[in-house]
Amino acid sequence: MIVTSPNEFLQAYAALAPLPHAAATARAAYLIAPADFMLAAESARDNRYMDMSLTVDPLKALAQHSALAQALRADCPVITFPGDPATPDAVFPNNVFATAPGRLIVGRMRHSVRQREAARTDIREFFGDVLGYDEIDLSGCNDLVAELTGSLIIDRARGVGYCGLSERCDMAGAQAMYKAFELRLMFCFELAESEYHTNVVLTLLASRAAIIAADGFRDPAVPQAIAQACGNRAIWLTPTQKQAFAGNAITLSDERVWMSARAAASLTDDQVEALGGFGFAVGAVDLSEIEKAGGSLRCCVGEIY
Known part of the structure; x- marks a missing residue:
């Protein structure tokens, strides 16, 4: 079921039976290393977190990315694919490739500079030939935009998706992702005009809490409904x-x-304490160089379910 109003969502969410044996977090993760890292002017057209006046240091970005991979290995196995100089800002793979158990989903990116990333055969062959995943390829669907887990935040333990509509995901893209991820419920809503991806305004924490930036949603009732679904365990x-x-x-x-x-x-002591009360320590990695490209840690991480 796909719903578009907070009331519809809460009613449908309350009626969901538990989803047995579903993992709340990924069993592994993958990254794509920066190669000749630079900022893409095309992406900056609708990414207000980018500042094209900044200069970037490719070697510093590479070092920070390597430190990220090493840090994340404390929680799960991490694979790093090599970067491609033809796509020098392709360090945010979760928009292009995503997984569900037994399936690789390839997204339909809005900008041509990002569409080239979807053509990487090594990533497709790793999931298809090595892991035996079926491939669902949305990249050739010219009648939709679907930037995967940039636009779609998934409660994996319940099979519920939170999809923010923007230039990076339209309703046709949302419907395609609903089918590809085999979700039980999807809540579609409009992001604030200044936002491009849901994953900069919403994080689900192992399916039991959330981090929410309320001003990132066009309708203020939407983040309130999401928090209510999380039992009001929200930062x-x-x-x-x-x-x-x-x-x-x-x-x-x-x-x-x-x-x-x-x-x-940027977190306050009270917010860190609240996260601890929800059962989460905070792990942090310096990504100051990579963040110049308009994304941060979550954008760098592809999940393997």
Whole structure:
């Protein structure tokens, strides 16, 4: 079922029976290393977190990315694919490739500079030939935009998707992802005009809590409904904390939430204490160079279910 109003969502959510044996966090993760890292002007057209006036240091970005991979290995196995100089800003693979148990989903990116990433045969062959996953390829669907887990936040333990509509995901794309991920319920809503991806305004923490930037949603009732679905176990971000990418976080285990060092530094003591009360320590990695490209830690991480 796909719903578009907070009331419909809460009614449908309350009627869901538990989903047995579903994992709340991924069994492994993958990253794509930066190669000749640079900022893409095309992506900056609708990514307000990018500043094209900034200069970037490719070697520093590579070092930070390597440190990220090493840090995440504390919670799950991590695979790093090599970067491709033809796609120098392709360090955010979760928009292009995503998984569900036994399936690889390839997204339909809005910008041509990102569409080239979907053509990588090594990633497709790893999931298809090595892991034996079936492939669902949306990249050739010219009548939709679907930037996967940038636009779609999934409660994996319940089979529920939270899909923010923007330039990066339209309703046709949402419907395609609903089928591809085999979700039981999808809540579609419009993001605020200044936002491009849901994963900078919403993080689900191992299916039992949330980090929410309320000003990232066009309808203020939407984040309230999401928090209610989480039993009101929510960390509410200020606009400044959202800009620091505190909403772009991920859980790869039941005990820790990962975010960038800049994001972690923006949290208040009360917010860190609340996360601890929900059962999560905060893990942080310096991604200051990579964040110049308009994304942060969660954007760098592809999940393997």
